[in-house]
Amino acid sequence: MADSVLRIIPLGGAGEIGRNSTLVEYGDDILVIDAGLMFPRYDMLGVDIVIPDYSYLIERRGCVRGIVITHGHEDHTGGLPYLLRYAQAPIYATELTRGLIQVKLREHKLLDSAQLHTMTPSVPFQVGPFSLEPFRVCHSIPDGVGLGITTPAGLVVHSGDFKFDHHPVDGKVTDFGKLAELGGRRPLVLLSDSTNAEQNGATPSELTVGELFDEVCGTAAGRVIVATFASNISRIRQVIEAAGRCGRRVGIVGQSMISNVRMACALGYLSEPSAPFLSVDEIEHMPAEKVALVCTGSQGEPASALVRMVNGGYRQLSIQPGDTVIISASSIPGNEEAINQIVDDLFRRGADVYYDDLMKVHVSGHGSRDELKLMLDLIRPRYFVPIHGEYRHLVLHARLAQEAGIPAENTFVVESGQVLELDEQGGRLAGRVGHGYVYVDGLGIGNVGEVLLRDRYLLSQDGFLIATVLVDEHNGELLLGPYLASRGFVDSGEWDALMEKAKELLVDALRDERHSAAGAPAVIREVLSTFMYSQTKRRPMILPVVMKL
DSSP: OOTTOEEEEEEESEEBSSOOEEEEEETTEEEEEOOOOBOOOTTSTTOOEEEOOOHHHHHTGGGEEEEEOOOOSHHHHTTHHHHTTTOOOOEEEOHHHHHHHHHHHHHTTOGGGOOEEEOOTTOOEEETTEEEEEEEOBOSSTTOEEEEEEETTEEEEEOOSOBOOSSOTTSOOOOHHHHHHHHTTOOSEEEEEOTTTTOOSOOOOTHHHHHHHHHHHHHOSSOEEEEOOTTOHHHHHHHHHHHHHTTOEEEEESHHHHHHHHHHHHHTSSOOOSSOOBOHHHHHHSOGGGEEEEESOTTOOTTSHHHHHHHTOSSSOOOOTTOEEEEOSOOOTTOHHHHHHHHHHHHHTTOEEEOTTTSOOOOOSSOOHHHHHHHHHHHOOSEEEEESEEHHHHHHHHHHHHHTTOOGGGBOOOOTTEEEEEETTEEEEEEEOOOOOEEEETTEESOOOHHHHHHHHHHHHHOEEEEEEEEOTTTOOEEEEEEEEEESSSOHHHHHHHHHHHHHHHHHHHTSTTOOSTTHHHHHHHHHHHHHHHHHSOOOEEEEEEEEO
């Protein structure tokens, strides 16, 4: 590779929501920007989270000069514990983001070995050959930054997740001056957040949500319960402040929420209310109209605090008639069904429920089309790469860039794993690196593949059928069986007649002298799958168990 070539490689977050991670590579030096996770889609059965394929980085672990995290959301930090198992490098993050990372790494028992450094907006620092200038951007969490990255090939600007909110919760607006100054240096390339490329106009301010919280806290007859992400420190702050103005005491529910709130209070990003946070025991004995709770569960996650409060998972805490529940988060693609289910269950328990389709209880942390245009006008890059969005978002953002004057040949829609090379000869796509999904399932990392997921899907559809036989290992003669058992296939009332006929067919097929002991599993699968489909129009997974004597 020529030293003059700059390579931009999104390992995730390009063509999807989540798994945000981008590499900036020059020669033998690699800078990693973010290391996020993605929540599993509906068809990823049993999977806990999805992370980028880090095999390219692991092979080049000695070239990784640093990992820079733009803000503290899971889709930018959640992959760190898995990356750090194989590739150690200094981590740079703003103060709040570093605190959230510490909470996460402590849970994974990786904190002691991590090399954490605090970066400050507007204070440049050096990582290998890369000169970094973090600049403040507004998002739905404090302490978010974008990055100006001076490389030997030119200036790269990474927007981070951003919107241009003039009334952010923490009062710290996007650094327009720095954006204009970077734009005046004729950046080589802009990598820009595309999440809201479909939305016209500008994204509403976080201020609108705070006003709604004031209204609900002031009028609700019972407890007010707000479900949001544990990392959404701005939203938690709004609930605490609204509760204080309405004379309610605040309880924090959910272990990840409690850990993050403690950390944010210690760093000064949250102010503890005048009365201490309520414990679970105190919540139970407080007048309902004097209580406000913040909890996890905005995505209907089975183990979250809100879901456990609905289904009886908390011994002392449950949803009661008269509670007002606010689900303050937009749905992650694939989670719609779980969210709809928890909303229905809340209504069944007698709660009043406010959610995004009903009332603006959440605003996006991402800029809409007018803000994306403004970012392009301020930076005025030679090349443009849309990131952080599904494929349609990238395409729409690329078209927006072309409308803003960037030539089509200088606009690259790059999907996760694709390599963009930039040098004096121009820009071009140059192949792919490892880019597939890596599934985390319990303690397993990457040991769940597409075949296993397909098996889980089949099991969820029509169940399974086990056929056990004993055969002579020399000639394949049936000595004992078949014995049949199933789960999730047919009701007990249909079982006896169906299984008797299936056994007869199996006995006839296995006694055929053309079949050997080695061929018995294939015979069992063929006979049972054909017969069961003809009788039930279902396709259970067939599991032959052939013992040889």
